[in-house]
Amino acid sequence: MGRSPCCDKVGLKKGPWTPEEDQKLLAYIEKHGHGSWRALPNKAGLQRCGKSCRLRWTNYLRPDIKRGKFTMQEEQTIIQLHALLGNRWSAIATHLPKRTDNEIKNYWNTHLKKSLAKMGIDPITHKQRSDTISSVHGRSKNAANLNHMAQWESARLEAEARLARESNLRRAAPPSPTASSFTMKHQPPLPPPVTMPPAASPCLDVLSAWHGVWPKPATSNSHGKAYTIDLESPSSTLSFSDMGIAESNHREEPPWRCPKKSEFSTDTVTPFISAEASSWLSESSGGDFPAGFTGMLLDKAGQQNSTEECENSNNGEVRSCVDVEEGEGEDDENKNYWNSILNLVNSSSPPNSPPPLF
DNA sequence: AACGATAGCAACCGCGGCGCC
DNA sequence: TGGCGCCGCGGTTGCTATCGT
Incomplete structure (x- = not known):
């Protein structure tokens, strides 16, 4: 120096x-x-x-900064990402459009850390403190749902990393051994895979506890988005091993349950999925649906927006704006990318899974 | 009303990564 | 290849506002 x-x-x-x-x-x-x-x-x-x-x-x-109170969804995203990434505020900030790393860091230190501590959760390890475990009976249902979410998110992240690797192989020139050279249209390069801190998966405990404190939103949209990480973010290159969730655990989970109707807006989701999947969704009732998957669908539905809207909704930075209906030209790559991810997710789904989505 | 304690947050500090020469 | 400079990140500080007594 x-x-x-x-x-x-x-x-x-x-x-x-x-x-x-x-x-x-x-x-x-x-x-x-x-x-x-x-x-x-x-x-x-x-x-x-x-x-x-x-x-x-x-x-x-900067004109694209969103100031003011953090929403519940933002809080949950921060908690989840902090459990996954630790104090990597800039990485966390990439998942929260219009929020700065400094603001997130301050919010964590002044609000979230204390809230978690009050709930008996260690804000560093994201684990329920031993002296409070006895007070969290009844968490099992939420925990099961969150395990579903973890499965879906894990599968998605692994698929993303795998596709990145495959893409690198396809694009032999210039060769690169990492995911960092995989770029989608208008997208910045992916960062290298994240090395996970020891406290990787316990975020599920945190979020389940968090949901015990915060009532679920009444509207279907907000409900569906409750656990959603920014699924298109170029920063998401975590893998199963990174997340500390063993692949073998997948089959140990209870079978799928049908989604609550309130979790979906059929109008927004069905245009993007197969007729069978649409029918399956519309006939289903009761039970819970993996939140990560719900978010995935809703995010995909959200991509119905025009490119201009995507630009506006993402600090002027275009990420993967998929036009599923047309599926032509430059959007093909993004469409295929997404479908590959979701196909992989489908192929690793538990028993009683819905029909193919696409 | 005055004072101390606490919370919130903008800004600073120091370090490390990276590119250039 | 090593030194230098720029930039970004995470940790920390310190100021201001608010709250409690």
């Missing part, structure tokens, strides 16, 4: 930003882009170091 911090320069301002400084920074970036952060302060007429400018921009001034 041996490099002195950029803010050591005499005369550079520190501390809270004034509205005037904000305005200068905003105006400059809107006009020229940030370019080199190091050079920006001089060009923008700011008595700040580049680092301070970058921080102010990324954490506060």
Whole structure:
């Protein structure tokens, strides 16, 4: 190292930003882009170091930042991702559009960590503390559902990683041994596979406890999305082994149960699935449906949006916007990608599974 | 009303990764 | 290949607002 911090320069301002400084920074970036952060302060007429400018921009001034209270879904996503990823706030932030890593980190430290602690859950390991285990009778049903979710999410993540590997093999030039070179249309490169912290799978305990505290939303849409991670995120490259969930455990789970009708909006889901699957869904009633799968369907249904809508809903960054109905041209790759994932998920489903989805 | 305690959050600090020379 | 500089990340600090007494 041996490099002195950029803010050591005499005369550079520190501390809270004034509205005037904000305005200068905003105006400059809107006009020229940030370019080199190091050079920006001089060009923008700011008595700040580049680092301070970058921080102010990324954490506060950026126009695509969503401020204000975190929703219950966001909280659940943070908890789940924290259980999977640990304190990797930037990785977690990629799953929460319009939230900054700093904001998520602060929210975790000031709210979620304390809430979990109050519920008798260790916020580091995400495990129920031994002295409170006796107080969580009746969790088994939720835990079973969440195990379903874990299966689906695990299968999806493994499929994603596998497809990434296959894609790399297909695209021999330039060769790459990792998933990081697998890119979908308009998508940034996938990061390398995540090395899981020891506390990988216990997130299920956390979420089941969390659901004991928070009532489920009344509407079908919000219900269905309750556990959903951003399924299209390029950061999702976890594998079974990464998640600490043994593949052999799959068959030990109870058979599928039919979805509650309220969990689906038939209108939004059925256009994307086979007639058999649609019929199966419409005839089903009672019981629970794996939440991860529900989220998958709903996410897929959500992709009915136009590309423009996808852009707008994702910080201006296009991810996989699948046009299932047309399935032509450049969207083919995304469609095939998704179908491959879901086919793999179907092929690994427990007994009494629904008909093929697509 | 005054004061201390606590919560919330913006900003800073230091380190490590990475690219360039 | 090693040094340097830039950038991003995670941990921490410190200021401000709010709450409780």
